[in-house]
Amino acid sequence: MACLSKIWVVSRPAATDSVRVVEAWEHTDAADYDFIQGRPNEKVLGDVARLFLDGKGWALHSDLPVAGSLSSPVPQFFWLWPQEAYAAADFHAARQRESYSAREGPLDELALADVQRQFGMLEQLGDPKVRGEAFDDFVRSLLQAHGCTVEIGKRRPGEQVDVLMVEPDVAVIECRWRVDSTDSAAIRTLYGKLGSRPPTVSGLYFSMSGFTSEVQDVVDELSTSRTIIMVGPHDIKELIGGSIRFLGYLRKRKLELLRRYPVRKER
16 A cells, blocks of 8 residues: 555555555545645554554555566555656645635735845844834735735825725725834724725734734724724734735634624614
């Protein structure tokens, strides 16, 4: 019995000096690219093998040499056509990445690598004022790496907007990275900027400084009339690392707001 995932072989000692392959199978989980790269997975694969086999006397081997031919006897194991296993694993990985991108949003990995370098440079800045001013440009670069179309916010009398997002959603975005946490007054200022725009425009506040304790109550109060989403340091770092995609993140946060509305009783 051989697994075509290119990594593992399940076998047991033969009664004679030669082994005859009687069955070859591929389990899609075992051929998954992320599964292959995320060792150790021997226990998982062993459980899969026991599901299909009799569970007696089988041993799991890793990174065995490639058999030269299916017809040549190899003691205790065969490795079946590894180049086909590579192609199968890559095919499954590509399909999964396409499905994930369609569901969670695109990601430009080269652009994200540049964003990560930018973030490292920002962390080294000693002047909070300089860092805070540079953070606006950084957020624009971060969102662009996640497939968003953004613009530099316009200044007009009585109002300054840091970033405008025009695709895949429309939003006014404020950015802050200071010593002090972002407070409720800053959230109300963002809410005021939304008031001069259509109801479909959301408000996002990216704060590497975090938020004070009362901010959530203010957001809950204001979100009954306008969509306001706080993006704190943990979420920002996950977006920088690429462990989450912005489109999926934004959809999840909006669903949280939707499902938090109280149910009004019929009178």
